[in-house]
Amino acid sequence: MQRYMTLLKEHNIKITPQRLAIVKLMDEQGHISVRDIFERIKENFPSLSLATVYKNINAMIESDFIKELKIVGLDNKYELIKEKHSHLVCQECGDIEDIFIDTTSLTKSVSKESGFKVADTTVQFFGTCKKCAA
Ligand SMILES: [Zn+2]
Numbered sequence: 810m811q812r813y814m815t816l817l818k819e820h821n822i823k824i825t826p827q828r829l830a831i832v833k834l835m836d837e838q839g840h841i842s843v844r845d846i847f848e849r850i851k852e853n854f855p856s857l858s859l860a861t862v863y864k865n866i867n868a869m870i871e872s873d874f875i876k877e878l879k880i881v882g883l884d885n886k887y888e889l890i891k892e893k894h895s896h897l898v899c900q901e902c903g904d905i906e907d908i909f910i911d912t913t914s915l916t917k918s919v920s921k922e923s924g925f926k927v928a929d930t931t932v933q934f935f936g937t938c939k940k941c942a943a
């Protein structure tokens with residue numbers, strides 16, 4: 810838990826037991842929806858509401874500590890901000906994996922083709938994960 814406390818402190822986020830639980834879960838799961846967070850931690854916080862989870866999530870987004878991940882057809886997921894990466898989305902089980910690939914050449918060909926000035930790139934690959942393919 811100490812690691813999570815340090816992380817929150819570094820981002821000037823007020824430490825509460827709920828926030829610690831959210832951050833720990835997010836770190837373990839990688840990408841998680843608000844509803845899943847709520848389902849997983851509500852036993853430990855009987856007075857917790859879905860609205861409170863949203864409030865905590867929004868506060869952590871504003872502090873640039875976590876970010877929202879929008880994936881077509883799935884609930885929005887949230888993840889801790891880490892090195893820039895793309896995502897592999899399994900269409901069978903909905904699992905999301907990080908993949909650290911260089912998107913520079915992709916960005917270059919897009920700019921060359923369209924004259925569009927690319928400021929940011931996020932790539933999502935849809936398909937079947939190793940577990941589902943087995
Ligand atoms: Zn899968």
Ligand SMILES: [Zn+2]
Pocket residue numbers: 839840888894895896906907
């Ligand atoms: Zn990710």
